[in-house]
Amino acid sequence: MEIWDALKSRHKAIADRPLLALFEDVDRADAFSIQLQDMRFDYSKTNIDRDTRADLIKLAETTGVSAKRDAMFSGARINETEDRAVLHTALRNLDGAPVIVEGVDVMPGVRNTLTRMRSFADQVRDSGVTDVVNIGIGGSDLGPAMAVAALHPYHDGPRCHFVSNVDGAHIADTLEGLDAKTTLVIVASKTFTTIETMTNARTAKAWMLDHGGDPKTQFAALSTAEDKTEAFGIDPDRVFGFEDWVGGRYSMWGPIGLSLMIAIGPKGFDAFLRGGQAMDRHFQVAEPLENMPIMLSLVGIWHNQICGHATRAVLPYDQRLRYLPDYFQQLEMESNGKSVQMNGADADTHTGPVVWGAAGTNGQHAFYQLIHQGTRVIPCEFMIAANGHEPELAHHHTLLIANCLAQSEALMRGRSLTEARKLMQAKGLTGSELERQARHRVFPGNRPSTTLMYPRLDPYTLGQIIALYEHRVFVEGVILGINSFDQWGVELGKELATSLQPIVEGETPATGKDSSTSALVNYIHTHRE
Numbered sequence: 001m002e003i004w005d006a007l008k009s010r011h012k013a014i015a016d017r018p019l020l021a022l023f024e025d026v027d028r029a030d031a032f033s034i035q036l037q038d039m040r041f042d043y044s045k046t047n048i049d050r051d052t053r054a055d056l057i058k059l060a061e062t063t064g065v066s067a068k069r070d071a072m073f074s075g076a077r078i079n080e081t082e083d084r085a086v087l088h089t090a091l092r093n094l095d096g097a098p099v100i101v102e103g104v105d106v107m108p109g110v111r112n113t114l115t116r117m118r119s120f121a122d123q124v125r126d127s128g129v130t131d132v133v134n135i136g137i138g139g140s141d142l143g144p145a146m147a148v149a150a151l152h153p154y155h156d157g158p159r160c161h162f163v164s165n166v167d168g169a170h171i172a173d174t175l176e177g178l179d180a181k182t183t184l185v186i187v188a189s190k191t192f193t194t195i196e197t198m199t200n201a202r203t204a205k206a207w208m209l210d211h212g213g214d215p216k217t218q219f220a221a222l223s224t225a226e227d228k229t230e231a232f233g234i235d236p237d238r239v240f241g242f243e244d245w246v247g248g249r250y251s252m253w254g255p256i257g258l259s260l261m262i263a264i265g266p267k268g269f270d271a272f273l274r275g276g277q278a279m280d281r282h283f284q285v286a287e288p289l290e291n292m293p294i295m296l297s298l299v300g301i302w303h304n305q306i307c308g309h310a311t312r313a314v315l316p317y318d319q320r321l322r323y324l325p326d327y328f329q330q331l332e333m334e335s336n337g338k339s340v341q342m343n344g345a346d347a348d349t350h351t352g353p354v355v356w357g358a359a360g361t362n363g364q365h366a367f368y369q370l371i372h373q374g375t376r377v378i379p380c381e382f383m384i385a386a387n388g389h390e391p392e393l394a395h396h397h398t399l400l401i402a403n404c405l406a407q408s409e410a411l412m413r414g415r416s417l418t419e420a421r422k423l424m425q426a427k428g429l430t431g432s433e434l435e436r437q438a439r440h441r442v443f444p445g446n447r448p449s450t451t452l453m454y455p456r457l458d459p460y461t462l463g464q465i466i467a468l469y470e471h472r473v474f475v476e477g478v479i480l481g482i483n484s485f486d487q488w489g490v491e492l493g494k495e496l497a498t499s500l501q502p503i504v505e506g507e508t509p510a511t512g513k514d515s516s517t518s519a520l521v522n523y524i525h526t527h528r529e
């Protein structure tokens with residue numbers, strides 16, 4: 001496509017331009033920022049100039065982003081490889097218009113489930129339950145686990161724990177010390193077949209029975225497979241269902257968010273939904289230039305597909321967002337880690353980037369060295385609140401903000417050899433030693449970053465952030481021509497694990513396995529006690 005070539009030529013022409021030079025445009029900071037309510041997204045510290053931005057917007061237009069967006073919101077079956085609509089947005093369409101799938105408005109069903117969740121959550125919060133254990137994995141774990149940690153200041157319900165790994169250590173460590181008589185176990189699984197979740201659920205059931213609890217009244221299930229939840233022995237009254245048009249990694253807005261609702265209460269959960277809904281409305285109506293999800297996507301496309309930066313770091317300066325990078329890894333990498341386009345052709349460019357990161361400032365003392373002085377450029381996505389939740393510790397928050405701002409400034413500015421020499425001279429070094437030491441203190445600079453700022457990390461703001469990134473992934477997927485809503489790439493490993501289970505047990509021989517796998521199985525057989 002011509003527009004891709006145009007963007008690549010632009011990149012060639014400006015690759016060595018210093019980022020700081022762009023700030024000769026005195027309006028740059030505002031012109032390359034988007035304000036939505038109290039949230040500000042600043043992408044001015046990237047090498048995108050006005051012409052490049054116009055071309056990026058043209059790319060979004062040429063690839064049909066707005067039409068696809070409208071199709072998604074309208075309930076069209078845009079997840080073509082699974083023949084499903086994509087309507088997680090309906091879960092937060094609190095007082096919005098009807099959403100029609102196959103001629104039927106899905107909103108009454110959504111509202112009915114939400115009402116049931118609210119009354120169940122209130123009941124749990126009032127009933128003396130001390131601990132909630134959510135058993136789920138991937139999209140049935142990462143969202144609520146991340147959000148419960150993020151919204152700790154709003155947490156006034158029972159303690160919440162999350163068990164995901166099939167490693168027995170996870171459930172053993174979690175259940176240790178819990179009272180089986182006052183614990184609620186929520187089995188969260190869209191399909192109710194996921195081996196990790198079902199294994200953990202059975203273990204939790206046995207634990208509860210052994211320790212005087214009653215799984216009949218202390219288990220609940222969140223799933224699209226209500227026949228399977230019943231077969232597991234969970235009363236239909238304690239099952240919260242959802243439809244196949246909610247993808248696992250997009251599901252925390254509905255029943256999968258039950259543990260969050262129990263933690264922060266139905267009102268807090270409503271605020272979370274409202275934040276997501278506000279981002280949806282903005283995404284649907286704002287012009288591309290003013291559209292936060294679209295511009296965030298275009299920045300992503302620019303860095304990954306055009307500039308060739310294969311990874312991006314998510315760097316929330318908020319200890320309570322420490323699980324956000326994990327959550328984004330599934331959201332982004334399971335959605336856009338594809339090699340085949342929607343039309344069956346091979347992808348003609350790299351698809352989703354490697355997403356990683358950690359909460360600031362901890363990352364600064366771990367991997368930022370490579371971000372500043374390594375040979376690879378890693379676009380960084382900073383986020384920070386203007387306020388913390390600890391007024392008595394406001395000086396901590398000042399330091400946190402200063403660190404966040406210092407990093408994006410340092411990445412952009414860098415430090416030249418001349419500046420490094422001066423520093424070494426000031427330390428009294430001379431001659432070849434000065435030269436040698438100075439070189440190690442050079443920062444190349446020109447390393448791009450974006451910054452997302454908001455007044456405070458409350459439920460509404462978290463809803464905005466998550467919906468922002470969901471739409472970002474969607475827009476990038478449309479531009480790349482891939483389906484962001486399937487995940488066939490997780491299947492092969494699951495199938496092989498099933499076939500390996502009896503081999504590991506020693507019930508069947510490792511016939512047909514490669515010699516490495518056979519030897520590794522042998523090692524296990526020799527060493528397993």
Ligand code: F6P
Pocket residue numbers: 137138139140188189190191192193194197248249334487490
């Ligand atoms: O990893 C594959 C996957 O299907 C994810 O997409 C999903 O979030 C996770 O497994 C859990 O699936 P389920 O909710 O059906 O147990």
